[in-house]
Amino acid sequence: MKDLAIDKGTRVKLHFALKIKDGDVVDTTFDKDPATLEIGDENLPENFEALLMGMKAGDHAAYEVTPEKAFGQHNPSNVQSFKRHEFSADMVLEPGVVVSFADARQQELPGVISRVEGDEVDVDFNHPLAGRTLEFEVEILDVEPAGPTH
Incomplete structure (x- = not known):
């Protein structure tokens, strides 16, 4: 199953870090247990999920996410x-x-x-990260078909 690519209907185990560009770490799992999420379960905003599409177990990448693709501009x-x-x-x-x-x-x-x-x-009432460019780093540990947990 190691060659299954992330797509709708997959469950993904990953480490991630969300940082303010050139600044503080907002959240990370690299120093604790990895996160598990199902693509489409709204645990991750859609634009962040889109970055994961096509990645496979073992992939490690970092993305720059503009405010428009993250939490919007400060209004x-x-x-x-x-x-x-x-x-x-x-x-x-x-x-x-x-x-x-x-x-x-x-x-x-x-x-x-x-x-x-x-x-x-x-x-x-703006999201605290509105107007910020973020860095989203991910390391994919496992990808499996979603469905009933075994």
């Missing part, structure tokens, strides 16, 4: 202003703090406080 209209009293009184409100809201469908929507000034609190 200023995703930064919302709130009044201080809209948050609970005991909540720490300072830049960098993650706050969770519920959207119209009651799904959890995390935001990061970007500015606190007087009674104004700005919350950024």
Whole structure:
């Protein structure tokens, strides 16, 4: 099975690293157990899955992923202003703090406080990696047909 190429309907065991270009490591499995995912199971964004297509066990590659193919450009209209009293009184409100809201469908929507000034609190709902060019490194350990786990 070592020659099976990654495609829809395959289960892949891999090591990966996601880094900000010329910067910090966001996430990696190279120093722990490998990840296993099924192509199309939405564990990996579609554009990242597309990079894996055709790779086989033993392949090792690194890709540069632009913001458009990763988490989009930073969108200023995703930064919302709130009044201080809209948050609970005991909540720490300072830049960098993650706050969770519920959207119209009651799904959890995390935001990061970007500015606190007087009674104004700005919350950024962009993905934390929006606007960043990323490096995606992968090492494919195993590729097998997806289906019931044995």
